[in-house]
Amino acid sequence: MHSSSITFDSLPTPAWLRDLPVLVGNLVPITGILFFGWSPAALLLIYQAELAAICVWTVVKIPFAHKRPNNAIDNHFKLLGPLQQKRGSIGLPGPLLSVYPRNVPTLVFAVVLTPMVVGLAFVPFALTRPTVTEADAAAFLLGGAAVFLTREIETYREYFRGGGYREHSPRSLLLVPFKYLCIVGLLFMAFLGLESTVGTTAFLDPERSVLGLAIGKLAYDVRASRLARDDDRRSIFSLLYGSKRTEIEPEPVETPDGEPKLRTSMGQTATIGDALLHGLAYLAGAIGFVTVLIVGFGVLASSLGIVFFGLGLGGFFVALRAITRYVRYGTLEYQCYGDVLVAYDRLLDEPQAKVENYAVTEIALSEGLLDRLLGTETIEFDVYSDADTTVELFVPVPDSVDTDDTANESVAMTVPHLDAPRSITEALGLSWHLDDSARD
Numbered sequence: 001m002h003s004s005s006i007t008f009d010s011l012p013t014p015a016w017l018r019d020l021p022v023l024v025g026n027l028v029p030i031t032g033i034l035f036f037g038w039s040p041a042a043l044l045l046i047y048q049a050e051l052a053a054i055c056v057w058t059v060v061k062i063p064f065a066h067k068r069p070n071n072a073i074d075n076h077f078k079l080l081g082p083l084q085q086k087r088g089s090i091g092l093p094g095p096l097l098s099v100y101p102r103n104v105p106t107l108v109f110a111v112v113l114t115p116m117v118v119g120l121a122f123v124p125f126a127l128t129r130p131t132v133t134e135a136d137a138a139a140f141l142l143g144g145a146a147v148f149l150t151r152e153i154e155t156y157r158e159y160f161r162g163g164g165y166r167e168h169s170p171r172s173l174l175l176v177p178f179k180y181l182c183i184v185g186l187l188f189m190a191f192l193g194l195e196s197t198v199g200t201t202a203f204l205d206p207e208r209s210v211l212g213l214a215i216g217k218l219a220y221d222v223r224a225s226r227l228a229r230d231d232d233r234r235s236i237f238s239l240l241y242g243s244k245r246t247e248i249e250p251e252p253v254e255t256p257d258g259e260p261k262l263r264t265s266m267g268q269t270a271t272i273g274d275a276l277l278h279g280l281a282y283l284a285g286a287i288g289f290v291t292v293l294i295v296g297f298g299v300l301a302s303s304l305g306i307v308f309f310g311l312g313l314g315g316f317f318v319a320l321r322a323i324t325r326y327v328r329y330g331t332l333e334y335q336c337y338g339d340v341l342v343a344y345d346r347l348l349d350e351p352q353a354k355v356e357n358y359a360v361t362e363i364a365l366s367e368g369l370l371d372r373l374l375g376t377e378t379i380e381f382d383v384y385s386d387a388d389t390t391v392e393l394f395v396p397v398p399d400s401v402d403t404d405d406t407a408n409e410s411v412a413m414t415v416p417h418l419d420a421p422r423s424i425t426e427a428l429g430l431s432w433h434l435d436d437s438a439r440d
Helices: 020-035 040-064 081-085 101-128 134-161 175-197 206-228 236-241 268-284 286-300 304-330 369-374 422-428 431-439
Strands: 262-264 332-336 340-345 350-356 360-366 377-383 413-418
Touching (some): 020 040, 020 134, 020 206, 040 101, 040 175, 081 101, 081 304, 101 175, 262 422, 268 304, 268 369, 286 304, 332 422, 340 413, 340 422, 369 413, 413 422, 422 431
Antiparallel strands (some): 340 350, 360 377, 377 413
16 A cells, blocks of 8 residues: 655645734734723733743744854954854753854843843833723733744744754844834834824724734734745845845865874963963953943942942953853864864864965964963964955845855964974974074
8 A cells, every 4th residue: 555755744834824823913912902992002012022022032042043144243242252153063952952152142142132122112102101001911911921922832833843943043033123123113103193193183093093003013024924934035124134045054164084193282271371361351441441440439439349349340251251262262172184274172073164284375483471471382374365354244235145154265273372383383294384484
């Protein structure tokens, strides 16, 4: 007997079923307006809850996003930016997906941004509706729970179970909160405009005004849901900001077969010292200035609480910068394969970058403060590259964006604080660069 190989999961999902959570989430306030007499205040509170739900579920999604962000923040945000360069993931127990350390900077930004976005969206409501009745509160609890639940279902079905995490980077996920902040802002302005006509125009009574806004939002959400699944169309937000289509599909760094000829890395003392020095050096900027101001004010005010707060603030950023530096360089092992030098992350069990000997244009040895203290040297490899290194934080023209991963291109590489840096150049057959530099 012939049995069909088609399974339920392989069948295409109808468009109406994909839009069902969006429909339900928007029909709840419309039903409340038509049949339960919900007020404009209740409707706007529900939209606040929906914006909060969007932000919360975006934060939940970010650690699992598979694609690499198509921007470069390491030169603009030294505190957490270097983590975005990390390749590889950390597996979680059971059925949970792997998380990516490179998503940490965006995750921190999203966690900080979420209360700001929700609070900013709440300001117009607070100015126009300073009092909330018990009926409004009950409607808010019911409607807010409904929109939060529908967003949860959509996140599970589309992102986790449906594999949406493979199509996104953490940066592209932030498009949704930004978009809905704009939409909620437009709704508030429209609401204020419509409300100002109440009493002068018979057609625009309060119920009709908020009902029109609710129907308009429903139409927008359904359209946005369908645009997200249409490969041939883009929304205005995607054209201005970019989307999952403009992000980089990660590729592994290819390494030669066989065992490396040489393995070397920083010693434990150098690793800890390097992280601590970079943490303390972070106080040389704006954070250090603010720390000194707070501590100085505490001393003048004879307040130990203010002094400790200033010291704690400075210590927090020092520790954070030290951890970032350690994760970026402290876990690396440098492997020589004869003609290729590979930076390999022992924690993530993943090659991070490589430089091939034919691409090297210059090699330099240097001794910083830590090198002089420990008797080590830092070696730097410069490579030839004709690639355009200018990377935009935003992606205004998605069609022209390069989404190829540069994992297997030779990159300039710094190998810090080694006891015998010449062992690398000898293994690569590049010691003549150092000999030429010494003669010069």
